[in-house]
Structures are given as C-alpha cells and as structure tokens.
Amino acid sequence: MESNVLKGASVASAANDDFSEYVAHLQLHMTLQARNLVPPLKQIQEGSREQLLHQTQANFEKLISRQGL
Structure with missing residues (x-):
C-alpha cells in the first residue's frame, strides 16, 4: 500500500513538473x-501620435479583414 502512495506521489510530482514547464514556456x-x-518607446517619441493612431487602425483593419465570417 505504501508503494502505491509513493508511486502516486511520483506521478503527481512529474505532472506538476510538466505543468510548471508548460507555464514557463x-x-x-x-x-x-x-x-x-x-x-519601442523611442519609435513613439520620434513619430507623432497621429501616425501611431493611423498605424494602429490600419493594423486592426488588416486583422479584421483577414478573419472569416
């Protein structure tokens, strides 16, 4: 019986290690x-807010246009 408990603990530990590795990845x-x-912050400082807004909107519209209905 004690052997089964140790095996169960070993399996649980291995599963926990796998899960931890998955979360880290x-x-x-x-x-x-x-x-x-x-x-990058430097790019924002060099460009205007308007340029950043237009680029963000363009990226959003590209993303939406590529999604299927």
Missing part, C-alpha cells in the same frame, strides 16, 4: 509576443 512566449506587439 507560455510566459516566455507571451513576453516575446508582447515585445513584437508594443512599439
């Missing part, structure tokens, strides 16, 4: 995506 992926989606 997901966090890394989200961080890299955020870097690609947010323009």
